[in-house]
Amino acid sequence: SSGQFGLVYQIFSITIATMGAGFIFFVMAQQNLSPKYRPAMVVSALVVAVACYHYFRIFNSWNESYALNAGAYVATAVPFNDAYRYADWILTVPLLLVETVAVLALASNIASGMIWRLAVAAFVMIATGYPGEISGDTTTRLIWGTISTIPFIYIVYTLFVELGKSLDRQPPRVQVLTRNLRLLLFASWGFYPIAYLLPVILGGGSLSANGVVGLQVGYSIADILAKVGFGTLIYFIALEKTAHDRSVGV
Amino acid sequence: SSGQFGLVYQIFSITIATMGAGFIFFVMAQQNLSPKYRPAMVVSALVVAVACYHYFRIFNSWNESYALNAGAYVATAVPFNDAYRYADWILTVPLLLVETVAVLALASNIASGMIWRLAVAAFVMIATGYPGEISGDTTTRLIWGTISTIPFIYIVYTLFVELGKSLDRQPPRVQVLTRNLRLLLFASWGFYPIAYLLPVILGGGSLSANGVVGLQVGYSIADILAKVGFGTLIYFIALEKTAHDRSVGV
Amino acid sequence: SSGQFGLVYQIFSITIATMGAGFIFFVMAQQNLSPKYRPAMVVSALVVAVACYHYFRIFNSWNESYALNAGAYVATAVPFNDAYRYADWILTVPLLLVETVAVLALASNIASGMIWRLAVAAFVMIATGYPGEISGDTTTRLIWGTISTIPFIYIVYTLFVELGKSLDRQPPRVQVLTRNLRLLLFASWGFYPIAYLLPVILGGGSLSANGVVGLQVGYSIADILAKVGFGTLIYFIALEKTAHDRSVGV
Amino acid sequence: SSGQFGLVYQIFSITIATMGAGFIFFVMAQQNLSPKYRPAMVVSALVVAVACYHYFRIFNSWNESYALNAGAYVATAVPFNDAYRYADWILTVPLLLVETVAVLALASNIASGMIWRLAVAAFVMIATGYPGEISGDTTTRLIWGTISTIPFIYIVYTLFVELGKSLDRQPPRVQVLTRNLRLLLFASWGFYPIAYLLPVILGGGSLSANGVVGLQVGYSIADILAKVGFGTLIYFIALEKTAHDRSVGV
Amino acid sequence: SSGQFGLVYQIFSITIATMGAGFIFFVMAQQNLSPKYRPAMVVSALVVAVACYHYFRIFNSWNESYALNAGAYVATAVPFNDAYRYADWILTVPLLLVETVAVLALASNIASGMIWRLAVAAFVMIATGYPGEISGDTTTRLIWGTISTIPFIYIVYTLFVELGKSLDRQPPRVQVLTRNLRLLLFASWGFYPIAYLLPVILGGGSLSANGVVGLQVGYSIADILAKVGFGTLIYFIALEKTAHDRSVGV
Amino acid sequence: SSGQFGLVYQIFSITIATMGAGFIFFVMAQQNLSPKYRPAMVVSALVVAVACYHYFRIFNSWNESYALNAGAYVATAVPFNDAYRYADWILTVPLLLVETVAVLALASNIASGMIWRLAVAAFVMIATGYPGEISGDTTTRLIWGTISTIPFIYIVYTLFVELGKSLDRQPPRVQVLTRNLRLLLFASWGFYPIAYLLPVILGGGSLSANGVVGLQVGYSIADILAKVGFGTLIYFIALEKTAHDRSVGV
């Protein structure tokens, strides 16, 4: 329906604007941090730049997929391109993992190993999610979703635990922020499987109007939280660490 | 009518120009401030960048919605997209709240809590205003408007009071500017509900020509005051604080 | 006629080029001034950026308004959009007032009050000029023009007198330049009402070919003088003040 | 004919490239000069930027004016827009005068007066040249050309003499360059009236193929010499002065 | 088929995004390195800029080569332009060789000689691979592929051995990274001949759907590893060397 | 034929990419050189910028000149524009001469005289080559080519000898590079007359398919060597001189 088309349309537009604003912010915010922490902002800038590129493609694909016909929107011959989102995740999820592990301030060989294990798990998670995503059949969706949730739990659990263990290595104020980061990671990443399930919950599978709308809106909000929100929290952690370093004379 | 179409057309064009000029200003003005206050300009720059993006979309939507027909403008099949404005507010209002709370120079945990409470209220305010906005029926408009005004009053009241309480913590010259800021916040934010009511006051509801014109013009002027005007005042406050810091040797 | 169309066409093209060159100049010229005076260049840069934007719109509107028909130009269905110019003034006149009052180097509370009074007068002047502008009838034009001239005289008189009084506060070399600035303000701002009257003087009102040509050419030349010329003189004043500051050890 | 169309086409393309390269050069070359001489490069950059803009318009106008028809080029309904060139001169000639007078290193009040007299003469020269330019009749062309040559001689004579007189005030190496500058000014500015006369000399007036080709090619070469060549020589003079200043400890 | 068209389409889109992100990274990452190692980032930036340009052309060529026809994609009259990839390699492979040899930190005359020998081998490898690439016949493909593999083995073997020999000249931490670099070089460059063989292995030659898909996907993944992955590892090596230099007081 | 069209098409695309990459390189590489040698990079940047502009025009002209017709390419009504190349040489050859003479580090009056003589010779060489280029007749081609070769020999001989004589004035490492530069100059410039002769050698004159292909490919490769290759060698010479200057305390 028109309202549903419009809602997804607006959400995509808001996400393009947020990713763009995030890019301007991460680039300009570097000047407030000591050089040691600036690479984190570079990584965040890359994440939102790649996301902004993909959301332009998603937005245009959405507009090509539906035409206004007597007050309601009907699908055109061109199918909506769901793959853009998964392509985006293939690039941005590893970058986010790099950022998170950096915050943990582990010894660099342990960090290396962890990034590789998590990246492999991320790849498996995304690759096993895709067949379920593009299938219109609920059973297929649930099967692939369950398989995908295994590496997902591995990643979120590992980072959650590690962020907790790292608290001891951080100055007090950074501890609070790191707890929040841990919470945001859990909440934003948890959004994805919930959004994935919405077509099942709302009924009708991923080809029904409700299903599509819930899916796209859910993923977009998750993306904003996981990319811009996450990067902003990383910024505040880096800001605190910069202040802390200065006060102890580093 | 042609005059009415032209007025809204011009107001949108002026707003695009003002947001663009504001962006150039906020980026270039950072050099005059000490590094401590520059993030405020970054936030203002983001606010007007996002607004500029949305006003381009609003301007184009306006042009697509009406066609010249025998000297007057009649609606085309494509409806004017009102949602752009609300989408814009979802992003810029929280950023403005962040700026304002920063000026209060509160202890950072109190500031955090306040930003969260205000942001939630802002979300409620915008979300409850939208159903009333898109309805052509006056009663619906007034009901939703009243609901929306509750969080609105909470936000404006909280900031008004806090800005007043912060005066003691500020150097003298900054006090004057902070009073003006408080006044501008009250006036510019107050514009929005008044503009919202214009279709009722002018009669004809939001689908009548007068209603639409009053609404769009009112919101645009409010946006210029609340985004560019507000950011410029924040700039002068930061300028004063920079001078003050230098004079006391910080 | 073809020659008249071409003249206005060229004038608009020249003005776009001049505003663009002015923007490049004001941005690059900042490096020669001490930081205290650079904001003046930022304001000038904003003024010409906004003017450049509007002149692009005016230039395109001119081309859409007239089509070549058997060697002469006749009006098309799309009317020439005169409002762009007034929209431009709404934004640039206050900015020019800010620049001029800054040059006066008054105590900042007096400066504040003056900017507000002048800005209000400017708004009244522009708002009362517009109805006369768009009317094709000479009597209406003269009535509104006279009303508009009242705030106009107030502004030009105030600035003229204040610039004169400020001479005592300025170093000698700056005095000469300030006198020139005063002269330029009087001359360039005086151009506007004269251009406004051209359709009456040349006969035929604002819808006759001569009237339109005289009007557009007159306003464009006035704009170049009042924006680029004025900003350049402000630059030289700032250059002198920078040299003076350095010589007295500031 | 095809060859003639192609020659003018190429000359315009070369001029666009040269003005663009000149702009890159003048902007990047500033770093080699001491701050005192950088404004000269800024002015040169403005000159070639404005010229580049106009040559784009001239190039496009040329392409719209002639269509390929059975192997030869015939004029289309759209006339070639000669006014662009004169519009360009109105802006760039005063800027070149400013550059030249700056090189003379005169006391600043004498310099001021001279710039004004020369600028007025330049305006008269260009304004009286235009009627002759657009007329197809040889007699008209010669009459206006003669009138125009009077201020032309005044300008070139004044600058020639003044450049000669300034030699005493310059260090030795700069003297050589200044003599060359004087020669270049004489040669490049002299090109313009010669190009102007080409339609008469080649016969056929300004509407014949030979006349048009000679005119456009001549003016373009003159422009490259007078803008890029001149600015480059000014650069070398500034380079020498920078070295000289450093050696005497300024 | 639609799925196959979509897979290649997505892979190309991902590669454009990765090359673009890589460019932003390599330019911004220079600030973290000491000036001695920054040219390595410049070379990497050039490599991904050239690759990004070519992938835009490849992406557009892919879209022009196939049209949607009753749910499946059929070839259009315009053939897919395979040469873009080989053109890209002609430029980027020598640049990557320069980067790798620089890491070896050999005496500069030995390095020179090696770069020349490797570059010649690279040229032969690419030139002899092309005839096989564009032929649809398996036998031709294998013959040319074998010929091409000879210089390929020479290059990979030389660099592998040299990287091994250079380990002694490197600080410990850089040794680990250099081993990884050696492994990445072997793995990513090895991808190319494997991708080349996919049309043979999957059957159907290079004109079958499977063959084309395997080929394009394989080459794109190889390119991402060999250009962005490689450059990122070079960055980490340079980062370590910068830290090492600082610790020993260089 | 299709293969031949594709080869020239690709060569032009590669050349655009190389000139673009060269521009990025020459601009970014300046930071590694001492300020004394940076102008050389500025000149190189101008050379490749102008070349990139012209190759865009050449590439587009090539595409407009031939249309796909039943699997082969036939000439369209629009002739391929050969003049672009000669226009490019008119601008870039003098700039390359300036670069080369600068490397010679001669006393500046001798350098001046040499640049002028070489520039005149270059102009004669290009001007006398053009009539031969555009003629389809072999005899004409050879006659003009021979005339053109006279100034060509003068230029290459002069620079070759001078580069040899300058070796004594250079530090040892720079000597090796200067010998290479001399060799590259001879080889790359020698490419041009050979490419010029290809239509004669391959038979068929400049209008035959083989002739055109050989010509365009030959000139493009020569351009890459003479502009990007040459500039890169100049960079290494400047790098060595920078290191040398630092070691002797300049």
Ligand SMILES: CC1=C(/C=C/C(C)=C/C=C/C(C)=C/C=O)C(C)(C)CCC1
């Ligand atoms: C668990 C699960 C999923 C998880 C997806 C996730 C966790 C995506 C994260 C994306 C991020 C963080 C993107 C932006 O940076 C899928 C694949 C939807 C499929 C079903 C089950």
Ligand SMILES: CC1=C(/C=C/C(C)=C/C=C/C(C)=C/C=O)C(C)(C)CCC1
């Ligand atoms: C009270 C009220 C409203 C208030 C809106 C406000 C206060 C919007 C503020 C927007 C800003 C500050 C935007 C730019 O930054 C609505 C939703 C119109 C609906 C009716 C009642």
Ligand SMILES: CC1=C(/C=C/C(C)=C/C=C/C(C)=C/C=O)C(C)(C)CCC1
């Ligand atoms: C007196 C007068 C007028 C004055 C206009 C002026 C003074 C405009 C100034 C514009 C500037 C300074 C613009 C650029 O920055 C009108 C409105 C034409 C109407 C009739 C009477």
Ligand SMILES: CC1=C(/C=C/C(C)=C/C=C/C(C)=C/C=O)C(C)(C)CCC1
């Ligand atoms: C004498 C003379 C002329 C001189 C023109 C000149 C001197 C133009 C200079 C232009 C420059 C310097 C432009 C670029 O910066 C005209 C008007 C052709 C007309 C006939 C007589």
Ligand SMILES: CC1=C(/C=C/C(C)=C/C=C/C(C)=C/C=O)C(C)(C)CCC1
């Ligand atoms: C062995 C071999 C090949 C090797 C290609 C290679 C090694 C390409 C490397 C490309 C790189 C490194 C590009 C990006 O920078 C070919 C030509 C496919 C043909 C068959 C055999």
Ligand SMILES: CC1=C(/C=C/C(C)=C/C=C/C(C)=C/C=O)C(C)(C)CCC1
């Ligand atoms: C000898 C000779 C020629 C030489 C051309 C040359 C030497 C061109 C050099 C171009 C450069 C260096 C361009 C880029 O910067 C021509 C005119 C083809 C014609 C026939 C004989």
